[in-house]
Amino acid sequence: MRRITPARFPETLAFLMRRRALSRIGAIGALAFSQQIHSTSYPEQRQRIVCIGGALTEIIFEMGAQSCLVGVDSTSTFPKEASLIAQVGYARSLSAEGILALAPTNVIVTEEAGPPGVLRQISAAGVGVEVLDSGHRYEGLIQRIVRLGRLLSFESEAAILIERLNLEWNQLQASSLTHSVIVATPRRVLFLFAHSSSRLMAAGTQTGAHAMIEYAGAINAISEYSGYRPLTPESLVSARPDLLLMTDHGFRALGDLTAVLQLPGVMHTPAGQHQHIIKMDASLLLGFGPRLPLAVKRLKSEFMDAFIS
Amino acid sequence: MLKMHNVMKQLGLRRFGPYLLQIRRAETVAILGPNGVGKSTLLRLLSGAYQPSFGLVCLNDRPLNNWPADTLSQNRAVLNQSQDIVFPLATGLVIGLGRVARAGDAVCNQIVASAAAMLDVSHLLERTVDTLSGGELARVQLARICAQLWDVEDGFILMDEPIAAVDPGLQDLMLETLMRFARIRRHAVVAIVHDINHALRYFSRLILLHTDGQLECVKSGLEAKHALERLYGIRLSCLHDEQGDLIMFPLRRNKSKNSQFF
Amino acid sequence: MKLVFQRYKNPTFFLSLLLVLIFGLCALRSGAVEVNWNHWSKLFAFGHSLLFSEGVTHPLDGETYVLWYLRIPRVLLGVFVGASLGLSGALVQGLFRNPLADPSLLGVTTGAACAAALTIVLISKQSMLFSFEVRVWLLPFVSFMGAFLTCMFLNIGASWLMPGSIAGLLLLGIALNALGVAVIGFCTYLATDEQLRSLSFWTLGSLAGANWTIVPGLGIVLVAVYLWCRTQAQQLNALNLGEATAASLGVLVPRLRWTVSVMVALLAGVSVAFCGVIGFIGLIAPHLARAFVGADMRALLPISMLLGALLMLTADTLARTIVIPAEIPVGIFTALLGGPFLMLLLHTKRHRVE
Numbered sequence: 039m040r041r042i043t044p045a046r047f048p049e050t051l052a053f054l055m056r057r058r059a060l061s062r063i064g065a066i067g068a069l070a071f072s073q074q075i076h077s078t079s080y081p082e083q084r085q086r087i088v089c090i091g092g093a094l095t096e097i098i099f100e101m102g103a104q105s106c107l108v109g110v111d112s113t114s115t116f117p118k119e120a121s122l123i124a125q126v127g128y129a130r131s132l133s134a135e136g137i138l139a140l141a142p143t144n145v146i147v148t149e150e151a152g153p154p155g156v157l158r159q160i161s162a163a164g165v166g167v168e169v170l171d172s173g174h175r176y177e178g179l180i181q182r183i184v185r186l187g188r189l190l191s192f193e194s195e196a197a198i199l200i201e202r203l204n205l206e207w208n209q210l211q212a213s214s215l216t217h218s219v220i221v222a223t224p225r226r227v228l229f230l231f232a233h234s235s236s237r238l239m240a241a242g243t244q245t246g247a248h249a250m251i252e253y254a255g256a257i258n259a260i261s262e263y264s265g266y267r268p269l270t271p272e273s274l275v276s277a278r279p280d281l282l283l284m285t286d287h288g289f290r291a292l293g294d295l296t297a298v299l300q301l302p303g304v305m306h307t308p309a310g311q312h313q314h315i316i317k318m319d320a321s322l323l324l325g326f327g328p329r330l331p332l333a334v335k336r337l338k339s340e341f342m343d344a345f346i347s
Numbered sequence: 348m349l350k351m352h353n354v355m356k357q358l359g360l361r362r363f364g365p366y367l368l369q370i371r372r373a374e375t376v377a378i379l380g381p382n383g384v385g386k387s388t389l390l391r392l393l394s395g396a397y398q399p400s401f402g403l404v405c406l407n408d409r410p411l412n413n414w415p416a417d418t419l420s421q422n423r424a425v426l427n428q429s430q431d432i433v434f435p436l437a438t439g440l441v442i443g444l445g446r447v448a449r450a451g452d453a454v455c456n457q458i459v460a461s462a463a464a465m466l467d468v469s470h471l472l473e474r475t476v477d478t479l480s481g482g483e484l485a486r487v488q489l490a491r492i493c494a495q496l497w498d499v500e501d502g503f504i505l506m507d508e509p510i511a512a513v514d515p516g517l518q519d520l521m522l523e524t525l526m527r528f529a530r531i532r533r534h535a536v537v538a539i540v541h542d543i544n545h546a547l548r549y550f551s552r553l554i555l556l557h558t559d560g561q562l563e564c565v566k567s568g569l570e571a572k573h574a575l576e577r578l579y580g581i582r583l584s585c586l587h588d589e590q591g592d593l594i595m596f597p598l599r600r601n602k603s604k605n606s607q608f609f
Numbered sequence: 610m611k612l613v614f615q616r617y618k619n620p621t622f623f624l625s626l627l628l629v630l631i632f633g634l635c636a637l638r639s640g641a642v643e644v645n646w647n648h649w650s651k652l653f654a655f656g657h658s659l660l661f662s663e664g665v666t667h668p669l670d671g672e673t674y675v676l677w678y679l680r681i682p683r684v685l686l687g688v689f690v691g692a693s694l695g696l697s698g699a700l701v702q703g704l705f706r707n708p709l710a711d712p713s714l715l716g717v718t719t720g721a722a723c724a725a726a727l728t729i730v731l732i733s734k735q736s737m738l739f740s741f742e743v744r745v746w747l748l749p750f751v752s753f754m755g756a757f758l759t760c761m762f763l764n765i766g767a768s769w770l771m772p773g774s775i776a777g778l779l780l781l782g783i784a785l786n787a788l789g790v791a792v793i794g795f796c797t798y799l800a801t802d803e804q805l806r807s808l809s810f811w812t813l814g815s816l817a818g819a820n821w822t823i824v825p826g827l828g829i830v831l832v833a834v835y836l837w838c839r840t841q842a843q844q845l846n847a848l849n850l851g852e853a854t855a856a857s858l859g860v861l862v863p864r865l866r867w868t869v870s871v872m873v874a875l876l877a878g879v880s881v882a883f884c885g886v887i888g889f890i891g892l893i894a895p896h897l898a899r900a901f902v903g904a905d906m907r908a909l910l911p912i913s914m915l916l917g918a919l920l921m922l923t924a925d926t927l928a929r930t931i932v933i934p935a936e937i938p939v940g941i942f943t944a945l946l947g948g949p950f951l952m953l954l955l956h957t958k959r960h961r962v963e
Binding site for chain 3: 391394395396416417418419420421423424425427430431432433434435436437440441444445447448475495
């Protein structure tokens, strides 16, 4: 169950802005409705954005456009300033009236957002709803930055960000070429998604975890299926992972390192025998936001430490 | 006329029947027998609650199956032994439910009031049935039966131990009221009773159900003494009370050499 | 001579109706968006043109849109869903003569959700085949069919198992519940990420999808079922005396059981279709109603409806105003209200309920 934090400080701010903004939404809404325009940039009026998706919020902060943000969802936890913005709750159960009360000009969502009816209600109110595919590719990330830049009229800042990220990314690609000489056979990594010790899921192909593992130069130990599936001890052993990757949250749900090692089947894998367990913050590892190069870099170095030692 | 032709019923491993009997118009019949012999089953077969595995039960020469349920309920009323009323309804409503199968029943309220007055429960009409004592509830149920057949004649009233929960002070009153009600309208009354004397006093015919399943019909009165003795395996002593009514009561068992306890 | 059957339109009915109206108005006034009620003439003029003329000619402004397209449908949906659940709860409790019966106990709501889950996972892959309108009505129809099939199965199965027994039906319902939950779990396992979005909406239960297509549909179903129920109220009263007694009184018990089951399936199925699974209202509303008007079905059914609507309004208004601008799934509130109430009920009636 996602933690829903009620807005505290920003709510009074929002309340004060709401009244003034309501006439604004009226004007824009009327204009949008009559002209069937869904996303327009009014350079002279500042945008009011509700952003659903932690990675998208991060991009907006990186571009310096955070003053446009009037609402974020529960996954927008980075950077810390994001938690000061009004919380619209869990991405999959949004509230039309709640979002409209923030008087946004645009609502930017990932494809996860729902329920679909609520999104329809929001766009019928004349507020533009932009769906930006999350994707698990670096190229997708760049495309999202481009689109966001265009939406928020922050094209130049977007371009600067893209340039910086490309630089970091190319450095990573270059270093991996040298590393691949050292590591003869790519290692097998298994990503464990843990609610509790009885509900273990493993990431197959076509998941964010799979993409990260590949970017970091390893192989996903699970290749038989796509998506997340419950993990049985037999499949864990037959996957022969050299390393187990988890999120911080999942690690804490299981307890500590001893608890992880005591999971059925783990001690029969190379990862368990050599105690190669790595954890990372979820939004960093799986966010596919502007910290993607950083995440890949950190993952790589952790892999190297584990495999060399 | 309520007739049973060679009716048999299989319940699990037990077989009841074959039964052959007739209940004539305006007749009063008491069913007697030891516990567990199948009296309730017989009554349920008579009322149509049980479908016979074999044979037919006919009311006025028409099999019970062929009677539409609402018409049947206007010709015969059934009072079951255990009443499990889950949600507490008002007494007046319960009495009136006797007439639930009649559509467009304009006289319902009047009949309910009359039936309640007859059974002396008029002061209980507003109360819910879960607040009534056992005796009051028994009278209310009887009032329901009476309301059900209030405005018809030649009906059949089938009852399973109607006065079991009633104290002795009221038992006779209830039976008298019931019999008067039935006599005026020429209803037949078939009741399972445990008290021999009630059976003798108020019913004209006795149906004795023996442990071996045999059904025996005798006229109510002194003639029934030997049959009753055989039925219960006891010895009866007959007397006439101050008012001239016949009373039979069981004698103590003899301390004979057959007894192993004393 | 005092009338034995009181007219059931006693003060409680009008009081409950009044309360529903008051709560409804309060619900209309609460919400995330500020609606300036000084502009009431503009707001009502819009409403008039919405209801009585063909289209909306002038452009909408924010508060008018929110009031007429979001809040009013949502409040109406809350009233109708609450009333449906309350009514179906009263019917189920009368049918099974069990104070703790609930449509979800029979497996009916689970059957509805199960059918919807199967549709989402299996059919929406070919979503290109269906136009938008078909897809809007496909899920409600399918979930009603699921509830209906569950009821048919319950009736047929119960008559095979133990003729005329109500306990058998209840046990069968519990078994069907377990089966339905398993199928939903399997669908969750099979579902892609996108399908999971729809599925989680169903299981959470929410009134967020209220619009002017759904609300009249549910309203019509509710009114039709209620009018039918009124004709069966006395028969249900007779059933309360015992199945054998009711049969001897001329009530066709199997037919009554079948028809009441269908009506329950209709109400519960359509509610689940539009709002997902919302629990406890079908259990609590009849109990509260019984405390006020007694167990006479002729009074109990309308009061259960009204109290169900009240409970739903309260829960939904709380759900969407406590953590503005977010929203808590309404099922959590009904459980928060319902769980302790059930415990209180068990405590006070413990000598009677065993």
